[in-house]
Amino acid sequence: MQTFRDIFQYHLNTGKHTCETLAGKCGISVARxxxxxxxxxxxxxxxxxxxxxxxxxxxxxxMPDETNTEKGIRYMSARESKATIREIYRKKGNREIHYYSYRDTAFSKSTPHAKGVILDIRCTAEDDVVQNNGHFQDALTLVLKGRIKGYWVDGSGRSFSRVLETGHSYFARGYVPHTYRSFSDQDIGQILSFTFTQHISGEVQKDLSRLGNDRAKENISSTNPYSNLLSCHMNNSMLKIPELAEATGIERTRIAAFIELNVIPAFYELDAIANALNISTGELIPVISDSDNGLIHLTQAESLKKLRRLRDAQRNVRYEVRDLANTKEASNFRAHHITVSSDVISDNYDIFSTEHTLIFALKNQARLTWLFDGQSHSIELQEYDSVYIEPFIRFTLTSSNRGEVVRFQYPSLSAGDARKEMFIKGTPAIERLVSEQRPWADRQTSK
Ligand SMILES: [Fe+2]
Structure with a gap:
């Protein structure tokens, strides 16, 4: 974990300063x-x-980071979760409508871009429904109890609604306006909503904000995502269509069609263009969406079709796992429903994730056993308990009464492109990234 000294050393190195040269600039003594x-x-x-x-x-x-985990996890009991309940009212005309009761689940201070909340849907009348403005994060939601009606507005301003039942899950893209209601006071619906962002962290928001609206929008100025990436790299590499045609053997008119029309390059063409631009081919491939205008809805029956049984070495079933409404749009994010069907601890801690994890105990009991610094730890999870687990922690789940949990897995900031870059830099670089102990060169003097 980085201390102030590590961060200070890192910035001395990147700024090419020694304590002597910096003292003169900042007015703090060399000794200090x-x-x-x-x-x-x-x-x-x-x-x-x-x-x-x-x-x-x-x-x-x-500023050094602050964490709230202990031995790699953060546990929140159902009772602690209940103590966080806050009641939310919305105004419609002169009326104050009791809309939602929100409560938290376990969260990590180190991942402010992701959070799970439980909502009791208090609004029951069609007349009382008030649409929200949409929120920044994407959301994967599971209906925990009851029957509810969901309302949302697509990118063209068209309104939709759909009945959602216990066990249904759905993905909703960020900034899609949405709301819910229950059908009666006797049957208040309850959902578990996990909101997250994959790559657009707070740092990216700050970066866009510095650019301002006009320049920020130029990031996605084209209607075709292939054209957008291609134009971006051609500009940065100072290559125009004729030079690119010459270097790749692809007709000028075809390259122009990639940029100006909605023509999608073939993979071999992308590969040739990437070689000419001296970039990785992957840089020219955009995210392809499989959602219906920002929404994916999976019923319990559809989810059950994706059931698989994971077995141990003796071929006994340990976990019955099925996907919730996962999407290509958020490929580093995954949500699973897991039924734990074994009470025998596996010695190899069979669940491993390179990303952040939230486990939410849905039904019956499950025991979480995890490995931290070579030591085994264990905790019993009751219904509505939740646990945040840091990346790269190995764990296993056991249950004597077929405990059911939901597992949300969301990307760490060092995933994706950062992971690829670290691979190139190698292990010694990782050690210095984790904790910079050395100046960039030894025995330097300044006058
Ligand atoms: Fe929401």
Whole structure:
């Protein structure tokens, strides 16, 4: 875990500073800066500002992370979850309508881009329905109890509604306006909604905000995602259509059609273009959506068709796993319903995820056993308990009464392109990324 000294050393290195050169710039003594590097002193708020100004970075970039996990997990009991309930009212005309009761599930401070909430749908009358404005995150929602009606508005402003029942799950793209109601006060529906973003983190939002609306929109200025990526890399590589045609042997008119018309290049053409641009072919392939205008809806019966039985070495079934409404749009995000059908602990901790995990206990009991720093730990999960599990933690689930859990798996910020870049840099680089202990060169002096 990075301490202030690691972060300070990292920024000294990237800014090509020693304590001596920085002292002159920031007005803090060399002795005190040395003490920061020796971890015998920590900067005050004013010193942080002086350091950030001298290093040309934001003070927040110097702040170490805070975590709320213990031994790799964060557990929240059903009772703790219930204590977080807040009642939400919405206005319709002069009326205040009791709309939702929200409660939290286990969450990690290190992943503010993802959260699971349980909603009791208090609104029951068609007349009381008030559409929201849509929210930034995508959402994968599972109906826990009852029958509800969901309403949403697509990108062209058309309104839709659909009845959703216990066990149904659905994916809704971010910023799609949506709302729900139950059918009666005697049958209040309840949903578990996991909201997340894959690659558009807070840092990306800050970046777009710095660009402003006009320039931010240029990221997606074309109507064709292939054309958008191709134009972007041609501009950056300073190659125009004639040079690209020459380098690839693809007709000029065909390249123009990729850019100006909705013509999709074949893979071998993308490969030739990528070679000419000196980039990886994957950089030219966009995300292909399989959703119906931002919405995927899976009934319980459809989900059951995706059931598979995972077995141990003795061929006994350990888990009955089925997909919830997963989508190509969010390929690093996965949601599964798991029935745990064995009470024998597997010695190989058979569930492993490279990403963040939230386990929500749906029905009966399940025991979570996980490995952290070579030690085994275990916790019994009752209905509506939840656990956040850090990436790369091996764990196993057992149950004597076919406990059912939902597993949400959402990408860590070091997944995807960051993982590919780290692979190229290699293991020694990872050690320095985790904790920078060394200056970029030894025995430097300055005058
Ligand atoms: Fe929502």
């Amino acid at each position: 800066l040395d003490a920061f590097l020796a971890s015998t002193a920590s900067p005050g708020v004013e010193e942080l500002t002086l350091l950030a100004d001298a290093l040309a970075i934001n003070p927040a970039d110097l």
